[in-house]
Amino acid sequence: MTAAETPTPIARDSFLARLGKLRRGPWEAVATAIIAIGVVMLMQPLALSLYTYSFITILTGTVMFVVVSHFKD
DSSP, rough: OOOTTTTOOTTTTHHHHHTTTTHHHHHHHHHHHHHHHHHHHHSSSSSSHHHHHHHHHHHHHHHHHHTTSSSBO
């Protein structure tokens, strides 16, 4: 195998490095939107399946907001 044929190694921390570059603002907006969607799912009277998954949606948004609040400004 020649140098031209050797595959380039994939950096193990490439995902973590990309996460380190993320900024708080846009991700807080996404987390807030997920929480709002969960509240709408909780209050709607039409679909029982939406009501069933509303708590997990709100919880996911809340956990995401807590994690994202530790990102850089």
